[in-house]
Amino acid sequence: MTGLRNKNFIRIILLKVPVILLFVSVLNDYDFNYSGLKYFSFNFSYILIFYYSLKKTESLGYTYIFIAGLFNDVVIGTPIGLSSLMYLILCVAASYLRNITLRPSLLKDGIFFLLTILIINSLLFLSLKFIFNYELNYFDQIINMVFTFLFYFLFSNLFNFFENYVVRNNNAG
């Protein structure tokens, strides 16, 4: 009986891993988005949201994403609602890609992801620079975008592994 309860608990935790990861990445002091290294930064939240909105919509609810965006704004000091908007646009893009894709391929997903983050970061840059008068470093944004795109392939495989082997095995067992 206790074993069954433990198993259920682990199953629930494993199903909630994407949400936990999202909130930890948003709240954590150490953000991959700005790691402090000179020419290296990437946005882990973008990768996580895009992947799960594309492949496992049920794992990461839109409401959680919206709240994570609000939290992110508070943590990094951007106008409240801006990150939520960007995250949700990412979800729209992922959802659109899911609707039009018949045969999924990682490369196509990656290229679509690159286009989406290009649009999102441009929107972010324009709104912060011209509406909210923030000083931004354009070069940092480019670096961030390039690494986010490159890391999508790595994390996509990691998430695939996690979903296919860890979560599925636990459900089957």
Next chain:
Amino acid sequence: MEPSRDDFVIALRSAFLKKGTQQRFSLLSLIFFSIVFLILGSFNFKIINYVKAGIKEVVYRSSFIVSVPENLLKDSYLRIQNHKKLYKENEKIKSELEILKAKDLLNEFIISENQRLKNIVDDHLFKSDTIIAKVLSDKSSPYLRSIVINKGSKHKVNLGMVVIDGEYLVGKIVEVNYSSSRVLLLSDLNSKIPVIVEPNTVISILSGTGKDYGVIQYSKKYEDIKNESVIYTSGAGSLFKAGIPIGRMNINNLSDEKKVDFFSDFSQLKFVKVVSFKKSENK
């Protein structure tokens, strides 16, 4: 209408409006909420401000808790690194201590002499109220170089108060919540403070760069600024007390930029002092 255009519209409409089994809101409604938040937030709408304050309290606290394991790892790594350096540093420090002891005696004499002279010329002395605060979050974002501390209006922290690490200037308070505050670091792009470069007494402005160093700007006597010169607050504008050490010039011959390396490492702040300086009556 062409079939491909139809497909596009259907796919897009579905992306915006379709809800999963466990989704309470569609993407469109959440996007609408975000835009409402943004617009009302920019107009300082009262309800949004309350929501913001609530989220801030929750986020700052939970951010601190979430960061505990990672901070623990970071601290352990730093501790190991420090142990490695310890022996060499000990030898060096011993020899430096002897020199400093001698200098300290001289300093004590100079301080008392300085106070005596200030009294004679009827200059004001500064009195300060100090609040020790713990750094809750030192997240560096590409948009804002700031830290969040665990003292707020409850502890009589006010906007514009000076934040110091040891004896070195770190920044100033730019946002005060009930039990937490945000400190804008000197390295932030929007930080500009009046400074004095010694030796040669060059009055200038220190600007943040968004990176881990600052730059000297708006000075007419650039040629008088030498490498290794020390930067202090000038006291102009009455925000900062004059003479708080900030950093050291790091002039590279290859670039025209007048770089300043801060004395305090902003990425390693654990506790800071929040200080307000008031002019006190001469005794």
